[in-house]
Amino acid sequence: MAFGKGHHLHLIDGSAYIFRAYHALPPLTRKSDGLPVGAVAGFCNMISRYVDGNGSSKDAPTHVAVIFDYSSKTFRNEIFPEYKANRPPPPEDLRPQFPLTREATRAFNLPAIEVQDYEADDIIATLAREAREAGGRCTIISSDKDLMQLVGDGVEMFDPMKNRQMGLAEVEEKFGVRPDRVVDVQALAGDSVDNVPGAPGIGLKTAALLIQEYGDLDSLLARAAEIKQPKRRQTLIDFADQIRVSRDLVRLKDDTPLPITLDDLEVRDPEPEALMEFLTRMEFRTLTKRIAERLKVEAPAISADMAASDDHAPPPDAEAAAPFDHTAYVTIRDEAVLADWLAAALEQGFVAVDTETTSLDEMRADLVGVSLGLAPGKAAYVPLGHVTGGGDLFGAAVRAEGQMDVDRALALLKPVLEDPSVLKIGQNMKYDMKILARAGIRVAPIEDTMLQSYAMHAGLHGHGMDLLSEQYLGHIPIPIKTLLGSGKSAITFDKVDVTEATRYAAEDADITLRLWQKFRPQLHLAHVTTVYETLERPLVPVLAEMEMAGIKVDRDVLSRMSNAFAQKLVQLEEEIHHIAGKKFNVGSPKQIGEVLFDRMGVPGGEKGKTGAYATGADVLEDVTTLEDSHPQGALLAARVLDWRQIAKLKSTYTDTLQEAINPETGRVHTSYSIAGANTGRLASTDPNLQNIPVRTEEGRRIRQAFVAPEGKVLLSLDYSQIELRILAHIADIPALKQAFREGLDIHAMTASEMFGVPIEGMDPSIRRQAKAINFGVIYGISGFGLARNLRIPRAEAQGFIDRYFERFPGIREYMDQTIAFAKEHGHVRTLFGRRIHTPEINARGPGAGFARRAAINAPIQGTAADIIRRAMVRMPDAIAGLPATMLLQVHDELLFEVEAGAVDETIAQVKAVMEGAAHPAVHLDVPLVVDAGRGANWSEAH
DNA sequence: GACATCACG
């Protein structure tokens, strides 16, 4: 029967329960692995008492739901970015418990509802309205005064803290007005906890008086001029807009899009088995026993040494988990079996997912199969695109037997992979998300074991699955080579026998699930939960979108350049052979060295450790200065440098980029490694679009091939001097910070401070030297390095450095402290808490020098990387309404494609996000400044 | 697959 008259809906404010439970109980951890579970225990206790209470109540609900906040970010942040901005982030040991409280809710057979971009209060408002309109009753179980606006017409509140019913009378007592005017009073009074501004100087009492007198907020604002008290009158006139925004913030949205209807919320009997499973998994001894008695079932045994305890002993290293048994993996060949596995995933709220394809290039790969992992040792493979070995008479691929229809399988997978209540766990999920997105499935929400490892172990080792499995599970996975072979004879995954494929693919899902279970409780022990949750995990869908968008590249521009380069190379080659007096391979550094230093007798050749002459650009540049003593050598060196520049541009850029254009999209799709660079930077591969030439005129022309489609414009926004600003902040250098605040030329300022020359009319070479020193500091400067960079005597370079340290003593201090910290802890941290390990810091020999400089550089480079990561995570929401797409990231630059009409608005939005990216997690003493450029191509925009 | 070289921030 549909929800209506005589029905009674209970809406439980789940988020409030969690925080109350957290603060009411001492820190409690699961004995077996140290997972914090205190809030979960308290939450279960509250829910259990609630359920018991209903059993003995005459007014028991017919329908019930537990409502949660999806995240702290909602549509209200669009209206007013500062909304709830002064709320501290949830404690580290609470964060991992959020998903567990959803699991707990489901274990009690109660629906857990959360909706992205909306607060729990909005969902409550929506369901309360629906219940009211259907003619039923609704009780909101919460102490939150913000919900009082909903009271009336069959909607009541019950305050579980005070254990009392809240009706019209209680609302009027609290706000002085009827529920429908509560938002007006709140809009005027504001709320310092939620950072709702309201009207300055007006509190609850005055607000209530004003609304009583004028009827409602709009009338009050319209007639503000009539108010007698001059100060109050002026405030209402001056802050009218702010008051209206405040009302938008406090007014609950009762048309939130919901994944369920009222009828889905009918009260269900508990399922003892599922509940017992959850409680024992949490290792709650007393609670399990108590609830088992209540349900009249046998309580599963939890041994004393397994029970949750509040000691903080680290989780044991030994693996008690199921062994890896490849024969236990299941091949799913029909819909019913797949449906069973998916139902189990839905039930438990998480599933490991892995896709198998024909290529590592996600934009060209075809889906071959999907594997699922539910529990250690319990994994399955769904073959979808396997073909038989030989092919038919004409060599065409023949679909292997025993595979279910691809479209049917995808249709079954889609609702679960997109279900907000089911976590999809993957290793490098960006890959699988892109593959599945091309099959029409938008996977969410996700977890990524690669990124969990990166957050905890950056700098210690890589984060590939094989490595993680061996290191943390003590298990060496089946090498992919044994299935595909290697080299020229390698086959693609669709040619692999299904039985073999099942072992490999299901194992991957199994490993991923086990790694997740192992890593999840460890994140907070390493104090990187916030890093993982705010800088790694949310970046995955953002990067996936960017990579799938790609950037348009004009093939003709590149092709013409390639042809011109080819001609030029032939010409240079002939000239070089002529000067040398013999033909040789100009591309071989070894042969260049022999020609130059042995055959032609140029002095100063130095052999490296491999016995070959060094012929790098710096060496050849020195040779070109020998015009007087060795004109032929100087000429040859100059021509080789020219040749190398053109050869580089042609082979790496103008030729290769043409091949990288995707024939289907006509665009180039790079791939970003999120866990590649130890410092938190991204790395771009296949092709690398983070090193497109810009420094020379010739090279810059390649950027003209990166274009916006007809009617659109490319936008480039980049942080100005971000690393130096971070250095000024971290090392706390007053002169540098002041200079950045005043928008001065920082290198000129440095030169002026160091050499005592005025900034006006400064010799450009002085400024250049200061600039080199500024950068040197970021890299962990040495006299030798600076001397080589500036080509000045070492003693002079050392003198510069000494003077720099003298003038800015905070730099020395920062360096010493950073190295000391690294030596003590084995890692350094960025301002956002990212850990970068420095395992070599206590080594002896030259390695220690490298490690020291890397340790000095890492917090600076890493903080800059964190800042742009935050900007990127926030960007999709910030530009959601605009015809703009984020395409590329180049460390301190973001590139967008936008319709010509929306350029200014997009720049304003993007700039605001980038310049404010550190807030509110980190407060910098220096402003972040972003420069913007636009154009038909990347060269113009930059 | 190691090495040298060179493109970027």
Added chain:
DNA sequence: GACGTACGTGATGTCC
């Protein structure tokens, strides 16, 4: 006193 030195990446070509 000697040692080897700017930080972080990826792609290409040579050579073994």
